[in-house]
Amino acid sequence: MPTLNEPKLIAGNANLPLAKTISRRMSLHRGVDQDLVSARVERFNDGEIFVEVYENVRGEDMFIIQPTSNPANDNLMELLIIADALRRSSASRITAVIPYFGYARQDRRTKARTPISAKLVANMLTGAGIERILTMDLHAAQIQGFFDIPVDNLYASPIFALDVKAQFKDRMDDIMVVSPDVGGVARARELAKRINAPLSIVDKRREKPGEIAEMTVIGDVKDKICLIVDDMCDTAGTLCKAAQVLLDNGAQEVHAYISHGVMSGPAVERVTNSVMKSLVLTDTIQPTQAILGAPNIRIVPTAPLFTQAILNIWHGTSVSSLFEDKTLGPIYESLYASGSL
Known part of the structure; x- marks a missing residue:
């Protein structure tokens, strides 16, 4: 099935080096320039987060690259606000690429009067307009069931x-x-x-x-x-x-x-x-x-794996195929052959 819209990458501040590496690898795979979407993600003096997207994203397949690592609350809010900005800018689909899913350790009630924060985060992500999640090694696999949208959990x-x-x-x-x-x-x-x-x-x-x-x-x-x-x-x-x-x-x-x-x-x-x-x-x-x-x-590095997973999601092909050595091996062979690992 031909894909009519283009994949576009945008990143918060949580892990810009990973986002830029994914961008470079996508440019290599596709043979076209695949820079991160130009945007500013900054904080006002009182700590409020502000996002402005400088490029037209109407009708595009958007991938937000943002782990919710330390500081977890700031990085989570960046992700939510970026998603809201893209939804209000008429992006056709918004996928959150969350290499590290924060709050995953709070996946159940361990004692009386405690929250299930992972479920709350899942509700917030879907409420912000995110339609798909791509992550790696969830602390508890059952967190996938907290979402009513597709969740692709990659493995290291x-x-x-x-x-x-x-x-x-x-x-x-x-x-x-x-x-x-x-x-x-x-x-x-x-x-x-x-x-x-x-x-x-x-x-x-x-x-x-x-x-x-x-x-x-x-x-x-x-x-x-x-x-x-x-x-x-x-x-x-x-x-x-x-x-x-x-x-x-x-x-x-x-x-x-x-x-x-x-x-x-x-x-x-x-x-x-x-x-x-x-x-x-x-x-x-x-x-x-x-x-x-x-x-x-x-x-x-995880960029080779995430890049291929993003391309597979965009093309509508299998993500689980990346769990096999015969699929993943060629992606990493050049890194080991060059001695960079």
Whole structure:
């Protein structure tokens, strides 16, 4: 089916480097100039957010690139206000590309008289005129059900699998994938299946919130290269302690693959001083200078995956095809061949 309208990209301030990289890759794929739509997204003196779109977007297929990372409230409001500006400018369809979906950890009531903030955010996004969501590694997959519009949830595991095969190509038989808790087993199992590796679990028990009383390794990690897999790293306390426990149980070395590098407070310092040989993050959240300067932290790009997903949505073709190595592999092969990763 021929596409009559053009895809156009617009970005808030949350992760401009990722948005610009997606724009460059789309220009390369399409063979036409695909710059970000010219707009200003700024704040008045009292903190109010103001958006002005300088280009005509009437009848266009609009993609807003804006993770709702720290500061989550400001970045969420930017996304909502950009969507409202585009809807009032007669865009034909508005897709929110949210590489990191903030408030995802508040997906259920954990105790009496608490909110389900992820559902509230879903209502706000649809109320602003957004008609489709494209995101990556939702903290809880059931958040997709909070929306009455299509939600495409991409996964970092195919990217991580390609990276593991490139980085450990001569030592794949020694690899052991580790989930840092029981709740993340499905995510870790997905990577383990892709690289044909065994799975282990670190069972943690808390006496009270924020404190980990005990960690137990389920599985034999002796002489293994352990890869801890999780969807986000916030303060890195659990991650660093899990790495130490794995080494104490005989692991040869420990690495970590994390989808979203929230990296709050002392996280970078903890990782730098930890026993982990490497921490691999994606760029769904714009890495700080401290992260980029850390000797044992490495960033893998998500722009190739998001670019192809945006083009597939625009063309009306399958997004789930990007979960397969045979589809995603060629997109990343050139990056590994050039040594840029």
